[in-house]
Amino acid sequence: MTGTTQEVALKVVTWNVNSVRTRLDRLLAFLEREDADIVCLQELKASEDRFPSEAIEAAGYHFAINGQKTYNGVAVLSKSEPREISCGMDDSDWDDQARLLGVTVDGVRVYSAYFPNGGSIGSDKWEFKLGWIRRLKQYLADHHDPGDKLLVCGDSNVAIADSDVANPKRWADTVLFAEAARAALKDLMDWGLIDVFGKLNPDGGIYSWWDYRQLAFPKGDGLRIDHILATEPMAQLASEARVDRDERKGKQPSDHAPVIVTFDLS
DNA sequence: ATGGTTGCTTAGCAA
Numbered sequence: 001m002t003g004t005t006q007e008v009a010l011k012v013v014t015w016n017v018n019s020v021r022t023r024l025d026r027l028l029a030f031l032e033r034e035d036a037d038i039v040c041l042q043e044l045k046a047s048e049d050r051f052p053s054e055a056i057e058a059a060g061y062h063f064a065i066n067g068q069k070t071y072n073g074v075a076v077l078s079k080s081e082p083r084e085i086s087c088g089m090d091d092s093d094w095d096d097q098a099r100l101l102g103v104t105v106d107g108v109r110v111y112s113a114y115f116p117n118g119g120s121i122g123s124d125k126w127e128f129k130l131g132w133i134r135r136l137k138q139y140l141a142d143h144h145d146p147g148d149k150l151l152v153c154g155d156s157n158v159a160i161a162d163s164d165v166a167n168p169k170r171w172a173d174t175v176l177f178a179e180a181a182r183a184a185l186k187d188l189m190d191w192g193l194i195d196v197f198g199k200l201n202p203d204g205g206i207y208s209w210w211d212y213r214q215l216a217f218p219k220g221d222g223l224r225i226d227h228i229l230a231t232e233p234m235a236q237l238a239s240e241a242r243v244d245r246d247e248r249k250g251k252q253p254s255d256h257a258p259v260i261v262t263f264d265l266s
Numbered sequence: 267a268t269g270g271t272t273g274c275t276t277a278g279c280a281a
Contacts, residue, residue, distance in 0.1 A: 018272075018273070018281085019272090019273055019274075022272090022273070022274095043273095043281085045273070045274065069274090070273090070274055070275075070279090070280090071274085071279090071280070071281095117280075117281055119280085119281090125280090157281095211270085211271080211281090212270080212271040212272050212281090213269085213270035213271045213272090214269085214270055214271085215270090216270095252272090255271090255272075255281080
């Protein structure tokens, strides 16, 4: 940080990297460029022993990981040392899928969450998705208070509003935008979570994911399905929110772009 | 268009 003021900002990122090893060069360049304080990653597609620990640490970050071979996998990178690390929802035998990781950093409870995609509507994966979102709400209710400083950052695999979908009519009957999925996410947020990006960019039209197929990115056929959800004490500190759309361009991009929110803590 | 592209793992699954 430059300048002479003493403001204390916390820059938080969420990014579904779709394989941390394939995306390592991009990730390291991003860390260098953005100098974020907290970076929540999803879809590592790597177990802990294949996570690029040395490169992350050399970039100046601590990390906590809930890894998994081939599928899923989440991590939190942080400038400050993470405390009270928790993997999964510790309430059942459903947690064979590595989709949730919690850490406490700089006095803020931060979760990196990779919500289930849901396959197709009506499938077992669809029911798992809706149930997983309900379980996450229960987990938050059991462990935290809406008055805490808390963030749920991740790929929610649900778009909230019509303005978060380039073509809402065409996506209306898909797992990413079906009414039941939107209702499940709304019910989770009703516990006490605010979409700070939506709050700061109320006009919408900004997306975080574009399908690899059918030229979705050049056509602008995107959805905002990556969210930084904040409790009220955190949401009121959010000052800027953007998507690093350039990360979807060029060679070997993830299908998701990073979402970046700055909180003014002082 | 029950299509299409990418990644992990090696033909099929998941997204």
